[in-house]
Amino acid sequence: MNKEKFSDFLSTLKIFFKNLGHNLLNFLKKIFSSKKTIIGFVLIMVFVFIGIFGPLIFPYDQNTDVANKYLLPSTEHFFGTDWLGRDVFRQVIAGTSSVLEIAFFTAIFTVTIGTILGIISGYVGGVVDKIIMSITNIFLSIPSFPVYLLLAALITLESSVSLALIISLWSWAGLCRSIRVQVMSIKERDYIQICKVMHMSTFHIIFREIMPNVFSYIAVNFVVAMRNAIMASVGIMLVGLAAYDPTNWGAIINAARMKGLVNYKNILIMIYPLVFIIIFQISTLLLSNGLDETLNPRLKVK
């Protein structure tokens, strides 16, 4: 019986992923009909490109060169140099991959936890729903940012993955709640009732009937989670915790701020990572808004 269930589960999973690939072309055509999506996607791809190939083209030299400190932007140093003579442009390029890693891993963890718990809570209902909702309530009522700081101080951070885990640990609750509401409304519709009457397996109902309906919502929230991850991780670095990567944009801003903003040269250094963060955040906003407009049937009616 159990084995049968498991093979059933595997086959539904297979069909789910197969259909995903089959519909991918149509799906891509659909989502790239919006200008916002295209701009946002292209910008993020540029950041990914910088993150992968940037350090190969412009390798960052950590050695200090005090003779050349606080140089103004020139053809040799595009963004000038910092208080120890290190090239700011190369620092920002080197930090890109770390920022992207944090955003990507946090989004994956957050969406995974939020989706699984949201679907269980909405689909199963009853006591399970009440338990999951009370857990969600805790995470929503304890302010998140101080807890990020507390966890970052208590757990020694060594990589982007651990920072991403800390951030996603406290940010899945909102997503979980909204997916639960969606699943609850889908569950009451006729085709799910018919599936139940026909004794289709729970796996089938969840992966073939419910998942495709909430998938667009998950895609939008993946991008939103990326944006929140940048907001939180740069914030944690601005306080001076999570100092495992000195080239991360937040760490560069914090270092310049610690040097003292009375000296306008430090302001010049921190402007570049600031602009990079702002461009990245705007591109994720454009992407999530564009996806929301094309995928969300509620907005399409208007």
Place this chain on the structure above:
Amino acid sequence: MKENTPIIVDKKKNTFWEVVLKFLTKYRYFFAKIGISILTLALSTILLFFILRKIPGDIVELYALKLQNAQGITYDRAYELAKSLLNFDPNENVFAAFFRYIGGLFKGQLGESYLETGVSANSLIKTRLPWTLFISSVALFLSFFIGTNIGGFIATRRNGIANKISSSYIAITGSIPDYLIALILVIIFGYNLKWFPTQNNYDAFSVTPGFNFPFIGSVLYYAALPILSYTIVQTGVWILHMRGSAIGVLGEDYILAAKARGLKESTIRRRYVKKNALLPLITMLGVSFGSLFGGATLMESIFNYPGIGLEISNRIVNKDYMVVQGLIFFSAAMVIIVNLVVDLLYPLIDPRVREK
């Protein structure tokens, strides 16, 4: 007359329980909300306690060494004293520690500082909370007022230029992290133009705290930049909410009926749209107000404004975890309590909820 008496006696017998039952069923909504809030508060306390258990045990030893040097007592006595003062014992059984922690909370001890003697989470809340609440609540109500007015206005003219301007404003302020907006403002107005001070809450050298005009003037002058940046960040959110809510209201039948009666557009906007669209936003305002008690950690640390948020971040960096624990517990409790009050008051404002 005599026939009626048994019935009256019967009623008297059940009166008390009937009343209780009636009371419970009539106010089921209220009791459910209160129950959920108490449960959430209890569960958050448990969760915070388990985070507290992750604190490295050596801080008690460090504190004991400090006490030993300060008071000239033996190390063992100092260690005992440190344990009771910090309300934390690394070698204690989890359950015993938990009950002691809860006991401390019931006595109103949120957490003692281990870095400074005489400083506790309670005393910090007393001195820092007014500053946090001052700048954040002024900014909250200011942005609520501006945002709802603009949002209500542009909902009626969705094709105008005002809508486009506010949409791009929302996009820009929504995508840049709020503390970076504050940082940019500090750079421009604080360091480049030198119009506003960049640190602290008032000029400690020239004015004395109290109810005098130089002090109030100084406080307002120093609070201008924080309030400005909070307002810039939050206004966009309120415009967005108000526009969405007002567009929903505009589709209702009573607006159509009002139009059919030939009422002026401005009257409809003022008397019908705004009033109804504001109702759901009042809940959000309440919820936002609840979250102010924790302070905005990064905003305050950028302005170096001595509020609760700055205190939390400084004490986390300095490993003063007991106080941090107390401050986070306080802000979580305030979020829960204010949410509860909003939930309980909402039926009084909106009769549609009461009917259910």
